Amino acid sequence: MTAPVERVLIVRLGALGDAVHAIPVAAALRRAYPKAEIHWLVSARHRELLDLVTCLDRIIAVNDRAGAQGGVSLVGAISALRRVQYDAVLDLQGLVKSAVLARLSGSRRVVGFTRRYAREPLARLFYTEEYDPGGAGLYARTEFRHVVHLNLGMLERLGVQAGPLEFPIAEVTSPVADEIRLRTGGRYALLNPGAAWPNKRWPPPRFAGLSQVLARQMGLSAVVLWGPGEREIAEEIVDRSAGAAILSPRTTIADLVALARGATVMVSGDTGPTHLAAAVGTPIVGIYGPTRPQRNGPWSSDDVTLTRDDQCVCLHVRRCVAAKWCLLDLPIEEVLEGVQRRLHVSQPADA
Numbered sequence: 001m002t003a004p005v006e007r008v009l010i011v012r013l014g015a016l017g018d019a020v021h022a023i024p025v026a027a028a029l030r031r032a033y034p035k036a037e038i039h040w041l042v043s044a045r046h047r048e049l050l051d052l053v054t055c056l057d058r059i060i061a062v063n064d065r066a067g068a069q070g071g072v073s074l075v076g077a078i079s080a081l082r083r084v085q086y087d088a089v090l091d092l093q094g095l096v097k098s099a100v101l102a103r104l105s106g107s108r109r110v111v112g113f114t115r116r117y118a119r120e121p122l123a124r125l126f127y128t129e130e131y132d133p134g135g136a137g138l139y140a141r142t143e144f145r146h147v148v149h150l151n152l153g154m155l156e157r158l159g160v161q162a163g164p165l166e167f168p169i170a171e172v173t174s175p176v177a178d179e180i181r182l183r184t185g186g187r188y189a190l191l192n193p194g195a196a197w198p199n200k201r202w203p204p205p206r207f208a209g210l211s212q213v214l215a216r217q218m219g220l221s222a223v224v225l226w227g228p229g230e231r232e233i234a235e236e237i238v239d240r241s242a243g244a245a246i247l248s249p250r251t252t253i254a255d256l257v258a259l260a261r262g263a264t265v266m267v268s269g270d271t272g273p274t275h276l277a278a279a280v281g282t283p284i285v286g287i288y289g290p291t292r293p294q295r296n297g298p299w300s301s302d303d304v305t306l307t308r309d310d311q312c313v314c315l316h317v318r319r320c321v322a323a324k325w326c327l328l329d330l331p332i333e334e335v336l337e338g339v340q341r342r343l344h345v346s347q348p349a350d351a
Contacts, residue, residue: 005033005158009081009089011102013043013064015196016253016272017296020167020279021147022092023053027166028155030055039084041101044071048253049276054168064097074101081105088158091127092151094118094138099126111157113138117150131157139316144294165299167279174258176249181262183246184221189214189339190259190277191222191245192268193237194230199320200269202287202327202335204233208240209332210267215244217336218345220264223248225256225273265339270296278303285338289327290314304338306330 008029012022019042029038039058042050045068047061060080061071072080082105091102091112099118102110103126112118112127116137124130131154136142138150152162180188193207211222222245226234238245251259253276260266260277266284268274270291278284278298286297286305289312293305308326309315320326339345 005029005036005087007037007084007086008033008039008158009084009086009102009105009107010038010040010092011089011098012092013041013062013095013098014046016046016049017270017275018093018147019046019049020272020275022151023167023169023279024148024162024165025090025092025151025155026053026055027168028152028160028162029158030168031163031166032155032158032160037084039086041077041081044068047071052170052172052254052257054170062101077101078104090154090158091123092154094120094123096120096123096126099123102126111154113150113154116140129157141315144292146295146297146299148299169257169280171261172254172258174252174255176251176255177258177262179249180223180246180259184223186262187219187264188221188223188262190225190263190266190268190273190282191237192225192266192271192273193233194225194227195269195271197290197318199290199314199318199327200271200288201233202269202330204236205240206330206332206335207237207267208245210335211237211241211245213332213336214339218339218343221246223259223263225251225259227251227273265343267335267339274298283342285335285342287327287330287335290317290320302342304342306334306338 037057041060043064044061050059062077063071086107088109089102089105089107091098094113110127111129114130114132115121195201214220224234224237224245225248238247260282261280266277266282269287284298284303288307292309293307297305312326314320
């Protein structure tokens with residue numbers, strides 16, 4: 001019989017989308033252990049997301065990168081962890097750094113992925129238990145299971161059934177979302193052109209063209225999101241849109257949540273805001289090239305993903321090394337058709 005869990009720690013430092021993919025683990029733990037303390041160790045720059053996760057009892061934000069602010073030092077984080085005496089620690093990150101922090105918590109049970117599924121295979125040296133999802137590996141071309149389900153599988157080690165996917169993210173108020181609602185009349189499509197990997201980005205001129213047909217055929221205003229280092233991309237789309245797109249103000253995570261909850265649809269590549277929007281139920285049309293939508297895409301069967309992963313020679317590679325970038329083969333018409341399918345809208349006869 002599995003011992004009861006009174007205090008458990010999730011280690012998932014970042015990034016934004018990866019942290020979103022780990023939220024169902026916290027939700028499943030809360031269902032299994034209603035009175036347990038559930039803590040999460042996260043990079044300080046991603047704490048803002050976890051502040052909205054309602055099933056957590058404590059968030060330990062650590063300054064794990066040079067110049068980071070808003071959290072405790074690595075030494076301070078380790079000291080805070082060791083004072084708790086966790087019954088179990090789950091490292092969902094699979095890096096040497098996350099594994100070391102998990103082990104230094106002092107818990108007798110530190111669970112992580114096996115070599116094939118850890119992001120850095122040496123991380124497994126710091127675990128007391130390994131969870132083997134039973135496949136070819138995290139980056140294998142034959143791995144089609146979603147990351148959310150791989151994360152939930154680790155709960156088997158604690159005797160916890162995964163159950164339904166839940167993303168307990170709080171309702172928030174947002175002046176930014178209020179402003180966009182007023183400017184668009186409450187009917188808008190979120191366009192998210194940025195991504196950390198350049199080869200995940202659909203070209204700005206095509207986003208601009210899409211915004212025009214969304215306005216003309218579906219009466220949808222396009223709101224272009226942007227994050228750090230992405231404003232020029234967003235401005236290019238707005239400038240090329242002939243007035244069909246508007247630039248989003250600077251957004252916090254709470255703003256993104258509120259904007260996503262109010263959006264008619266979101267069109268985006270494989271990036272954090274996409275996964276956050278999927279978590280709050282926004283209709284998604286995802287654009288995928290160097291990552292596989294079955295593994296990284298939205299999890300609702302209603303959502304639409306448009307992909308070139310079957311012909312992409314740069315799968316899981318951050319920069320395209322092919323003669324031709326695979327997303328250049330994705331035309332505006334195909335993305336528009338994806339939006340129409342997602343919203344169950346028939347194409348106009350005169351389109």
